[in-house]
Amino acid sequence: MPDHVVPKKIYFAIFASLLALTGLTTGMAYVNLGPWNTIVALIIACCKATLVALFFMHLRWSPRVMRVVLLSALLWLAILISLTTTDFFSRDWIPIPEGWESSLLRRENFNRNPRGQPATWREPQSFARNAGRDASTNLEVLTPRAGTSGS
Amino acid sequence: MATAAVDLDTRVHYLNAGYGIKSWLLTTDHKRIAILYMASITFFFLVGGIAAVLIRIHLIEPNGAIFEPGTYNKLFSMHGIFMVFFFMIPSIPAVLGNFLVPMMIGARDLAFPKLNLLSWYIFMVGGCLALYAVIWGGVDTGWTFYTPLSTTYANTNVLSAALGVFVSGFSSILTGLNFVVTIHKMRAPGMTWFRMPLFLWAMYATSIIQILGTPVVAITLVLVALERLFHVGVFDPAVGGDPILFQHLFWFYSHPAVYIMILPSMGVVSELVTCFSKKRIFGYSFIAFSSVAIAVISFLVWGHHMFVSGQSIYAGIVFSALSFLVAIPSAIKVFNWTATLYKGSVSYQAPMLYALGFIGLFTMGGLTGLFLATLATDTHLHDTYFVVGHFHYIMVGGAVMGYLGGIHFWWPKITGRLYPDGWARLAAAIIFIGFNLTFFPQYMVGYLGMPRRYAIYPPEFQVLNVMSSAGASILAVGYAIPLVYLIWSMRYGPVAGPNPWGAKGLEWETPSPPPTENFEEIPVVREEAYAYGE
Amino acid sequence: MADSHAGSALAHQFEDLEQQHDAADLGMWIFLATEVMFFGGLFAGYTIYRNLYEPGFAAGSHMLNVTIGAINTAVLICSSLTMALAVRAAQIGKRSSLLTCLILTIMLGLAFILIKLTLEWRHDYLEGFVPGLNFTFAGPNAKSVELFFCFYFTMTGVHALHMVVGVGVLGVLLAQAWKGRFGPERYNAVETAGLYWHFVDIVWIFLFPLLYLIGGRY
Numbered sequence: 072m073p074d075h076v077v078p079k080k081i082y083f084a085i086f087a088s089l090l091a092l093t094g095l096t097t098g099m100a101y102v103n104l105g106p107w108n109t110i111v112a113l114i115i116a117c118c119k120a121t122l123v124a125l126f127f128m129h130l131r132w133s134p135r136v137m138r139v140v141l142l143s144a145l146l147w148l149a150i151l152i153s154l155t156t157t158d159f160f161s162r163d164w165i166p167i168p169e170g171w172e173s174s175l176l177r178r179e180n181f182n183r184n185p186r187g188q189p190a191t192w193r194e195p196q197s198f199a200r201n202a203g204r205d206a207s208t209n210l211e212v213l214t215p216r217a218g219t220s221g222s
Numbered sequence: 223m224a225t226a227a228v229d230l231d232t233r234v235h236y237l238n239a240g241y242g243i244k245s246w247l248l249t250t251d252h253k254r255i256a257i258l259y260m261a262s263i264t265f266f267f268l269v270g271g272i273a274a275v276l277i278r279i280h281l282i283e284p285n286g287a288i289f290e291p292g293t294y295n296k297l298f299s300m301h302g303i304f305m306v307f308f309f310m311i312p313s314i315p316a317v318l319g320n321f322l323v324p325m326m327i328g329a330r331d332l333a334f335p336k337l338n339l340l341s342w343y344i345f346m347v348g349g350c351l352a353l354y355a356v357i358w359g360g361v362d363t364g365w366t367f368y369t370p371l372s373t374t375y376a377n378t379n380v381l382s383a384a385l386g387v388f389v390s391g392f393s394s395i396l397t398g399l400n401f402v403v404t405i406h407k408m409r410a411p412g413m414t415w416f417r418m419p420l421f422l423w424a425m426y427a428t429s430i431i432q433i434l435g436t437p438v439v440a441i442t443l444v445l446v447a448l449e450r451l452f453h454v455g456v457f458d459p460a461v462g463g464d465p466i467l468f469q470h471l472f473w474f475y476s477h478p479a480v481y482i483m484i485l486p487s488m489g490v491v492s493e494l495v496t497c498f499s500k501k502r503i504f505g506y507s508f509i510a511f512s513s514v515a516i517a518v519i520s521f522l523v524w525g526h527h528m529f530v531s532g533q534s535i536y537a538g539i540v541f542s543a544l545s546f547l548v549a550i551p552s553a554i555k556v557f558n559w560t561a562t563l564y565k566g567s568v569s570y571q572a573p574m575l576y577a578l579g580f581i582g583l584f585t586m587g588g589l590t591g592l593f594l595a596t597l598a599t600d601t602h603l604h605d606t607y608f609v610v611g612h613f614h615y616i617m618v619g620g621a622v623m624g625y626l627g628g629i630h631f632w633w634p635k636i637t638g639r640l641y642p643d644g645w646a647r648l649a650a651a652i653i654f655i656g657f658n659l660t661f662f663p664q665y666m667v668g669y670l671g672m673p674r675r676y677a678i679y680p681p682e683f684q685v686l687n688v689m690s691s692a693g694a695s696i697l698a699v700g701y702a703i704p705l706v707y708l709i710w711s712m713r714y715g716p717v718a719g720p721n722p723w724g725a726k727g728l729e730w731e732t733p734s735p736p737p738t739e740n741f742e743e744i745p746v747v748r749e750e751a752y753a754y755g756e
Numbered sequence: 757m758a759d760s761h762a763g764s765a766l767a768h769q770f771e772d773l774e775q776q777h778d779a780a781d782l783g784m785w786i787f788l789a790t791e792v793m794f795f796g797g798l799f800a801g802y803t804i805y806r807n808l809y810e811p812g813f814a815a816g817s818h819m820l821n822v823t824i825g826a827i828n829t830a831v832l833i834c835s836s837l838t839m840a841l842a843v844r845a846a847q848i849g850k851r852s853s854l855l856t857c858l859i860l861t862i863m864l865g866l867a868f869i870l871i872k873l874t875l876e877w878r879h880d881y882l883e884g885f886v887p888g889l890n891f892t893f894a895g896p897n898a899k900s901v902e903l904f905f906c907f908y909f910t911m912t913g914v915h916a917l918h919m920v921v922g923v924g925v926l927g928v929l930l931a932q933a934w935k936g937r938f939g940p941e942r943y944n945a946v947e948t949a950g951l952y953w954h955f956v957d958i959v960w961i962f963l964f965p966l967l968y969l970i971g972g973r974y
Binding site: 076079082083085086089093094096097108109113123133136137141148152155159160 | 799808839
Binding site for chain 2: 796
């Protein structure tokens with residue numbers, strides 16, 4: 072019943088590695104690597120987490136199903152983060168400003184149509200409907216009333 | 223007959239193994255906990271149902287028959303919150319799952335019985351918080367709690383409602399956790415994964431969703447509470463936050479949540495279809511893998527609730543394509559059930575009527591989902607009654623009918639009594655008719671443009687709305703009838719033997735009702751599942 | 757000897773102690789999976805805003821004290837070591853080691869919380885960095901800095917809450933260990949609590965670089 076009893080020196084070795092990696096990641100923050108700073112920090116964090124999981128949490132000696140559980144959780148987290156970020160980071164791929172409907176609500180767009188071009192306001196036309204129906208299409212014939220369409 | 227009655231009275235089983243309220247409220251027996259859940263969710267169904275009745279009466283008139291728009295908002299919010307979180311999500315897992323998972327697997331109890339009891343108490347605390355929200359003035363954000371209404375502008379009891387949902391989420395998580403560990407570690411000797419009843423595969427898939435999805439909505443509601451209480455503005459545009467982020471986080475859970483509601487029902491239908499065709503299920507592994515596939519793919523499609531929210535069109539395209547993908551495993555299951563019926567020796571007792579109703583109505587609901595998964599048509603149909611019709615066909619025509627079918631099927635096992643099948647069949651027919659009359663007009667009126675969550679509507683939609691309300695009254699009668707005869711049967715129904723339906727499965731090899739430890743000795747499984755006609 | 761002990765340690769639903777141990781382990785790992793998703797929502801929101809508002813988040817991060825953060829990280833790593841040693845002591849039945857290691861773990865956990873409260877959060881409060889309470893930063897990117905601090909306090913707050921719960925659980929285990937409850941056939945509770953404790957440490961291992969070390973300190 073008792074599973075593998077881990078020798079103390081393995082625990083101390085992992086402990087020392089974790090402290091060393093913490094020092095490393097803190098030190099690396101003071102080195103200018105540009106965009107790689109974040110990546111390096113995350114890689115070191117992943118290494119530390121892996122050490123804790125494998126040795127302190129006994130994953131190295133546990134049945135495979137525990138590893139599947141942990142990896143599934145990480146995969147699901149990756150799904151959450153990646154699909155959500157595809158939304159936020161593809162928003163400005165569209166030539167029309169993001170959320171074109173809402174962009175029309177901005178004050179500077181009050182007089183623009185959805186394509187961003189200046190809109191011209193015209194009075195709505197009114198039509199007379201007493202000219203009967205067109206013989207071929209059976210649609211009502213509408214004639215604009217005089218003086219009703221604005222410029 | 224006389225000896226059977228004497229057996230029921232003198233034999234010790236889980237129902238008479240202890241008397242008094244403490245033996246029920248402090249029980250760790252999974253079967254008693256299932257009964258506790260059954261009573262609780264029935265109560266919450268009534269709460270949500272009363273809201274539904276009021277909504278339908280109000281919508282008889284285009285200008286609203288009874289309520290102010292603000293009150294109407296509170297009613298549909300109450301209906302959604304109670305029906306989704308306090309009835310549908312726990313229904314089959316917590317009632318039928320709790321009762322049957324250990325029995326179907328050949329174990330004496332679940333892996334963590336005390337955690338199971340804790341799960342019920344957590345559920346009740348959550349329910350009471352939500353009830354508090356409703357009694358002390360209601361909440362009007364809808365069950366979806368969209369920001370910034372919920373965080374900034376609503377004057378209603380958002381916090382207690384959100385807290386109630388948050389707390390009950392942990393009940394869901396613990397139930398799922400219990401099932402997964404039980405199915406992994408406590409199967410009887412000879413019960414390989416592919417000899418398990420399909421109900422267990424469905425419960426396993428459901429549990430995966432509960433475990434991985436619910437925590438996300440939990441943290442989202444925490445963030446809403448923090449923003450509402452302390453103005454920690456994670457979704458607040460004033461500091462650069464984005465309300466769409468709330469929608470992403472919310473729907474990441476709430477879409478898989480709808481599969482929590484349907485997968486267990488599908489599991490029940492698999493059991494019913496085999497038993498009442500007296501035939502081995504067609505395509506066992508297809509159905510098993512489809513259950514897991516549905517659970518996995520369901521996490522990839524949440525953006526289809528957000529096509530017109532301001533989400534990027536490219537994300538919308540991706541989500542739309544994935545939403546088509548998720549329909550495939552469901553369709554596979556429907557084909558397999560139909561193939562099971564073919565050339566089977568079909569009998570039409572009440573559980574089978576519910577199963578057949580499920581297959582038809584779920585198919586209709588699922589097909590209308592494809593209209594909504596298509597970006598172009600969804601632009602017109604989003605937030606109309608078409609959506610309302612779609613999800614009610616799946617949740618009520620599908621999941622609730624599966625739940626009722628399961629309750630009727632396993633009722634003899636749970637209570638040791640038979641219910642009157644004539645009344646049951648009549649109720650099933652009334653439910654079917656009432657359901658279609660209620661929700662089919664909603665497809666039509668939604669397609670014509672009637673928005674959802676509006677307290678008033680244009681007069682030209684009145685005929686369809688009145689039809690829907692009339693159907694709702696028939697549906698209500700249909701739901702009331704089982705309540706009466708099932709309770710009646712507990713005292714006056716004929717005593718049931720161990721296997722009144724002649725079904726296959728370990729749970730049918732125990733007496734009805736089962737003893738507290740389920741099995742005198744743990745059975746050894748030697749045959750495949752659904753070994754009918756062998 | 758083995759039978760009577762096993763009889764009291766074995767719950768009625770299990771066939772043998774190995775099944776019980778495996779079930780407890782699997783149960784805790786599944787619970788940790790839910791915790792990954794719980795914190796995951798916060799990490800998701802953080803990732804998005806961090807990429808949208810890089811200058812503001814870097815500015816906010818620079819106002820945190822890296823030294824204290826690093827010391828806290830070291831404190832938690834030490835507590836993970838003592839927790840692992842406590843589980844080992846329970847496995848081999850050495851009550852005195854178990855008690856010592858549990859006490860050390862609890863003290864280190866309390867030290868972490870104390871450092872956070874007194875040296876970090878109190879300082880942030882006095883400087884006016886707490887959104888919703890007294891946020892008064894008025895430099896460039898003020899809004900993004902406020903958003904950063906929303907995440908900082910929420911993430912470290914939820915983490916600290918988990919630490920407090922962990923310390924409470926360890927306290928209960930300490931009381932039970934004092935009464936001699938744990939031994940080679942009954943150490944599941946210590947092991948599962950250990951898993952939880954290590955997980956809380958792992959969350960901090962990610963929180964530290966993401967909150968304190970953004971944008972470099974050069």
